[in-house]
Amino acid sequence: MRILFGMLLGILLCVGSVIGLQRFPQLLKSYPQLQAIFPQLYNSHQYNHDAEGKLLQTLEMLDDEEYKSTEGNEVTLYQLDDQCKINLYVFGESYQSLTSYYFHKGQILRAYETYLTYPNGGFYAEPNTKEPFKLEKSYLRIMMPNNIETELEFKQIKNHFNAKFLKNC
Known part of the structure; x- marks a missing residue:
């Protein structure tokens, strides 16, 4: 029984x-009050690293140890209607790391990272071919906006930009 x-x-x-x-x-x-418990599930369609809004500033080849790579890096600041966005691109020989931070008045609204690999070894991996490299998504990491690690990463990136551009955010 x-x-x-x-x-x-x-x-x-x-x-x-x-x-x-x-x-x-x-x-x-x-139930919008669930947003406090599951913030990463709201606006899930907006996980992209595309250029959007008004471009305020672009920086390349950051010297910070965690962003150095053999193929370089780039960070861009965009102004949107009611917020700003920072995109960080780190390019390696076998990967790409793309991180986006949406923020307003210094507070992170949402942040996420996408990690991509080159399964065929990179651009023109095979000799005598003109076939472009393939990208394969390894993971999407949704970063909690109030997490200390996320806030420290954001603050470090934000410090590279000119203060006059950040005033608009």
Whole structure:
């Protein structure tokens, strides 16, 4: 009897979990207070590292140890309607690391990093071919805005920009 009850309970929990996961996006829309608990799930369609808004400043070849790479780096500051965005691109021989910070008045609104690898070895990897390199996404890391590590990384990047441009943010 206990085994039968355990199996029945297990089946009900599985069915409940599947239904709950299907309705989870609707719950996020219905209950905005969940944003405090799951901030990374809001605006999930906006995880891109594209240029957007008005370009304020671009810097290349940052000297910071964590951004040095064999192929270089670039950081850009954009002004959007009600916020600003910083994109950090670090290029290696076998990877790309792309990090974006959206912020307003010095406070991070959202941040994320995408790590890409070159599965065929990079640009024109095979001799005598003109086939471009392929990119393969390894992971997307959603960074918690109030995390100390995220705030320290953001502050370090932000310090590279001219203060007059940051005033607009």
